[in-house]
Amino acid sequence: MPVYRDSSGRSLTDYPRPSVAVDTAVLAVIPDKETLGVLLVRTGDGWRLPGTFLHEGERLADAVLRSLRVKAGVSGLAPTQLHVFDDPSRDDRGWVLSVAHVDAVPWSRLTIDESLARVTSVTEVRELPYGHNQIIDLAVGSLRERYRASPDPAHLLEPPFTLRQLQQLHEAVAGEPLMRDTFRRTMEPELSPIGEFAIGTVGKPARLFTREPTR
Amino acid sequence: MPVYRDSSGRSLTDYPRPSVAVDTAVLAVIPDKETLGVLLVRTGDGWRLPGTFLHEGERLADAVLRSLRVKAGVSGLAPTQLHVFDDPSRDDRGWVLSVAHVDAVPWSRLTIDESLARVTSVTEVRELPYGHNQIIDLAVGSLRERYRASPDPAHLLEPPFTLRQLQQLHEAVAGEPLMRDTFRRTMEPELSPIGEFAIGTVGKPARLFTREPTR
DNA sequence: TTAATAGTGTCTCTAAGACATTATTTT
DNA sequence: AAAATAATGTCTTAGAGACACTATTAA
Numbered sequence: 001m002p003v004y005r006d007s008s009g010r011s012l013t014d015y016p017r018p019s020v021a022v023d024t025a026v027l028a029v030i031p032d033k034e035t036l037g038v039l040l041v042r043t044g045d046g047w048r049l050p051g052t053f054l055h056e057g058e059r060l061a062d063a064v065l066r067s068l069r070v071k072a073g074v075s076g077l078a079p080t081q082l083h084v085f086d087d088p089s090r091d092d093r094g095w096v097l098s099v100a101h102v103d104a105v106p107w108s109r110l111t112i113d114e115s116l117a118r119v120t121s122v123t124e125v126r127e128l129p130y131g132h133n134q135i136i137d138l139a140v141g142s143l144r145e146r147y148r149a150s151p152d153p154a155h156l157l158e159p160p161f162t163l164r165q166l167q168q169l170h171e172a173v174a175g176e177p178l179m180r181d182t183f184r185r186t187m188e189p190e191l192s193p194i195g196e197f198a199i200g201t202v203g204k205p206a207r208l209f210t211r212e213p214t215r
Numbered sequence: 216m217p218v219y220r221d222s223s224g225r226s227l228t229d230y231p232r233p234s235v236a237v238d239t240a241v242l243a244v245i246p247d248k249e250t251l252g253v254l255l256v257r258t259g260d261g262w263r264l265p266g267t268f269l270h271e272g273e274r275l276a277d278a279v280l281r282s283l284r285v286k287a288g289v290s291g292l293a294p295t296q297l298h299v300f301d302d303p304s305r306d307d308r309g310w311v312l313s314v315a316h317v318d319a320v321p322w323s324r325l326t327i328d329e330s331l332a333r334v335t336s337v338t339e340v341r342e343l344p345y346g347h348n349q350i351i352d353l354a355v356g357s358l359r360e361r362y363r364a365s366p367d368p369a370h371l372l373e374p375p376f377t378l379r380q381l382q383q384l385h386e387a388v389a390g391e392p393l394m395r396d397t398f399r400r401t402m403e404p405e406l407s408p409i410g411e412f413a414i415g416t417v418g419k420p421a422r423l424f425t426r427e428p429t430r
Numbered sequence: 431t432t433a434a435t436a437g438t439g440t441c442t443c444t445a446a447g448a449c450a451t452t453a454t455t456t457t
Numbered sequence: 458a459a460a461a462t463a464a465t466g467t468c469t470t471a472g473a474g475a476c477a478c479t480a481t482t483a484a
Contacts, residue, residue, distance in 0.1 A: 004308035013309070016271035017232040020312060056231035057303045057310060084296055084314055088272045093219035094228070095272060097235060099299055164435080182473065184437095203435025204481040379462080397446065399464095418462025419454040 019094060022063045023051035023132060024079055024101040025139035026072060028119060029156060029172040031107055036143075036173060037119040038136050039110070040128075041071045049132045050117070051098065064101050073111035079103040082138045085131055098130065102139035104154035123175075147173045151187045151211055160194050160208035163187070234309060237278045238266035238347065239294055239316040240354035241287060243334060244371060244387040246322055251358075251388060252334040253351050254325070255343075256286045264347045265332070266313065279316050288326035294318040297353045300346055313345065317354035319369035338390075362388045366402040366426055375423035377413050378402070 026039035040047040052067035054060065064079040079101040086097050112118065122140055127133065146153045147170055157169055167183050192212040197205035241254035255262040267282035269275065279294040294316040301312050327333065337355055342348065361368045362385055372384050382398050407427040412420035 013234075015234070015268065017234050018269065019228075019230070019232050020235065053230065054233065059303070060299060060301045060312075081299055084275060084299060086275045088274070097275075162436090179474070181475075185473080198436095200483090201435080202433080202483050204437075204479095206436055377463090394447070396448075400446080413463095415456090416462075417456050417460080419452095419464070421463055 016095075019096045020054040021051050021091075021096055021098045022054065022060055022067065022101055023049045023098050023130070023135055024064050024068060024103065025049055025082075025136050026068060026074070026077075026110075027102065027104045027122075027139060027143055028107045028110055029169060030119060030121060033121055034168065034172045036122045036140060036175065038122050038125060038139070039072055039112075039117060039119050040125070041117045042115070043129075046129065047118075047120075047126070048128055048130065049135060060099055060101070064103075071117050073113070074105055074109055077103045077105060080142070082135065082142060085135075087131075090130060100135040100138065102135075102142050104143055104156055106156050106158070144174055149186065151190050155211070159210040160196065162198050162206035162208060163191075164206060166191075166209070231310075234311045235269040236266050236306075236311055236313045237269065237275055237282065237316055238264045238313050238345070238350055239279050239283060239318065240264055240297075240351050241283060241289070241292075241325075242317065242319045242337075242354060242358055243322045243325055244384060245334060245336060248336055249383065249387045251337045251355060251390065253337050253340060253354070254287055254327075254332060254334050255340070256332045257330070258344075261344065262333075262335075262341070263343055263345065264350060275314055275316070279318075286332050288328070289320055289324055292318045292320060295357070297350065297357060300350075302346075305345060315350040315353065317350075317357050319358055319371055321371050321373070359389055364401065366405050370426070374425040375409050375411070377421035377423060378406075379421060381406075381424070 028037055028039070029035070030037040039050060041050045050067050050071040052063055054063045055066075058066075060081070061079050065075065065077060068074050068077060080103065082100040082102055084097055084099050088095055090096070090098070110119065122136060125133065125136060128136075143154070151166055152169060157165060163184060166187060167178060167180065170183065171178050190211070191209040193207045193209055196208045198208060199205065243252055243254070244250070245252040254265060256265045265282050265286040267278055269278045270281075273281075275296065276294050280290065280292060283289050283292060295318065297315040297317055299312055299314050303310055305311065305313070325334065337351060340348065340351060343351075358369065366381055367384060372380060378399060381402060382393060382395065385398065386393050405426070406424040408422045408424055411423045413423060414420065
């Protein structure tokens with residue numbers, strides 16, 4: 001295949017190009033705390049979001065998946081782009097653009113090597129390098145937005161589940177209590193009762209739902 | 216300044232890197248048509264969105280502004296990132312990432328060289344190369360979202376203006392008629408009457424507003 | 431039986447939508 | 458005066474929020 005030449009006879013690689021990295025905020029609901037946490041990996045002198053440089057011919061999403069397989073043992077995610085951070089002085093190693101990503105994962109699917117990574121509650125994250133705090137803010141806002149109007153869009157809950165379980169998940173994501181009546185009215189049209197009921201719980205057994213829409 | 220070396224003794228530029236481009240959908244309301252238009256520039260064999268390669272050490276937003284100064288004679292914009300297009304086979308010239316941007320500009324500030332560029336109604340845009348149709352769709356959706364809840368956020372209208380002028384602008388952006396009562400109730404809290412009235416118009420003179428919030 | 435929780439009914443208040451009425455201008 | 462448009466009032470309906478009541482389980 002012939003190399004493209006522009007009007008000055010130069011190929012694309014004759015011009016300066018930045019390195020391109022991906023950094024990802026992997027969010028999960030921490031079971032005991034009932035709150036959103038973010039996956040951080042250890043560096044020489046602190047913590048940062050997992051990230052990697054884009055390899056030749058690689059898709060951004062694939063670079064994200066590759067970085068997460070190694071650092072957190074998770075696969076099968078579907079990362080979403082948030083923003084490109086492009087401040088030339090952002091990274092002291094050189095000219096590096098970073099494409100920030102977000103995804104959410106069920107806690108049970110995170111298999112973390114404690115010596116390499118940990119999950120920190122988003123309200124307790126310290127100052128991170130490379131503007132990673134800003135990525136976390138964007139990521140949390142983005143996830144909260146998605147969870148406002150529809151039931152568990154990131155599939156953090158394994159169906160079937162009860163409305164209460166769903167609401168507790170949404171409250172953990174939102175970081176605040178939600179109103180029961182409004183929550184039910186908003187979510188129920190997008191749920192299907194499977195005709196069975198929760199067992200072994202105190203109180204009247206709750207109907208079990210799947211995420212399938214009613215229509 | 217010493218060059219950074221990784222654990223293999225290589226610098227960042229020893230690894231393959233993509234070229235990074237910016238492509239921008241510049242949207243404006245076409246006066247006669249009362250509809251959204253997008254700025255297209257001529258290429259050898261058709262039309263495309265204005266774009267350019269990122270120069271060394273340059274910010275993405277500055278690359279956008281540089282490309283638009285030349286092609287459309289507009290300056291002072293504030294482009295917003297939409298998405299990074301990263302399909303390695305997207306551009307037949309090589310490995311090129313494109314960061315799509317959007318901005319809106321008052322029609323009166325577009326000074327177009329007819330031999331280089333034109334503005335086409337977004338409903339009449341033909342098939343474009345490099346996935347540029349998708350950028351236009353994202354751009355229009357993004358602008359419509361911004362205009363749903365607040366009065367002329369992109370400052371397409373020069374204050375002072377009447378509620379009718381504002382509604383006509385919003386209808387051009389939305390691409391559909393809006394309900395007068397709802398529109399007024401939504402927008403009026405974020406407008407300040409300047410105490411003067413439109414003159415030379417048929418009917419009862421309308422109050423003039425500025426975009427300043429009432430609080 | 432009591433405590434806990436689910437499911438359902440319903441009251442009030444507000445906002446959206448729709449429409450009518452009045453005010454004030456140009457033609 | 459007639460036509461046009463702005464400004465305002467108000468009626469109806471739907472939904473949000475709040476709360477009460479009933480149903481059904483475990484302890």
